Amino acid sequence: MKGYGIVLSPTGRVTAPQAGSSLDAFVQLARETEDAGFAGVFVPEAMNDALMCCFAAANATRRISIATWIVNIYLRDPMLCALSAAMVQEAADGRFILGLGVSHRPALEARGIEMGNARERLRHVTGIARRAFRGELEAFGMRVPAPGHPIPIYFAALALETSRLAGELADGLMLYMCTPERMRKSIDAAIRVARDHGRAPDSLTMTCGVPVFMHDDLDTAYEAARRGLAFYGALPFYNRILTNIGFAQPAARIMEAAIRRDPKAMASAITNELADAVALVGPPSRCIERLKSYREHGAEVLILAPNPVSEDYPTCVRRVLKAFGGLN
16 A cells, blocks of 8 residues: 555544544545545544444445554453454455554553553564464464455554564554654664564555644644644653654643643644644645655655544545545
8 A cells, every 4th residue: 555545533533532423424434535546544543443443444445445543452352453353354355454552651541551561562462463363373272263364564653662663573654743854763763673684674664644734724724733733742652752853842831731731731832833843734735745755754655634623524534635635
């Protein structure tokens, strides 16, 4: 899969998940994404089950790739995750990608889950999934059959250490909300480890997701971006990334405001420069121009994450489909 993918959130939003989009509406948007010529649909997991949503999208489409973006490895038994992925792949007839990730410590702690060593957990889950996909696992005295099509495993990799683990174990990277330069560092880290393990660099597919806040009025788009991106700045992983890419002061202000539970202050800490560094903001032509740098820095699949500016979520997705569909 090359080209452009799009994030479809069954909950109706990507950056600040909320209820309001039905499964039927999600499936319809998946069909429209395929009709618009996009390469893939990527399904996040918040107030939904990403594997179940991928199963529905796979049954409703014929050409487009379907991927979890990502499934939280702490919320599922590894074997159950592998068995579910095999069922989705059967429905997708080989078009499914299993994206795995470790979520965020605050989100897990809110559920009473201790994260522990996240990368060791990711290694463990991946190992079980690989064995299941090769037909090497047994359950209740019965061998688990291998799926009829290979199931690629991609890693969500916010930290460079996770990119390196992907170079050892995964079939692709799922990067998000980083500058083209930071994306390139992650790609290079994965490639170096892949070579060390005797793997060809092109055995990994490099994907990068970019939030989209598209509106003809730039100031209006920036306001929406501030509200949407502040959510990420309050998460420790993303806050560290913002610090590492040169936005230490805004990152600190966001975290301080988050501790005070002050969403307005969190949003006001997002500068225009920060928004432009990690997102596509403004009129369609400006957003499209910004994408070129990601391609130049090595992204094979660019994943657009539409965010409503002054419309509902389905309308927002359709505007992005129309603006970017001709690029595939």
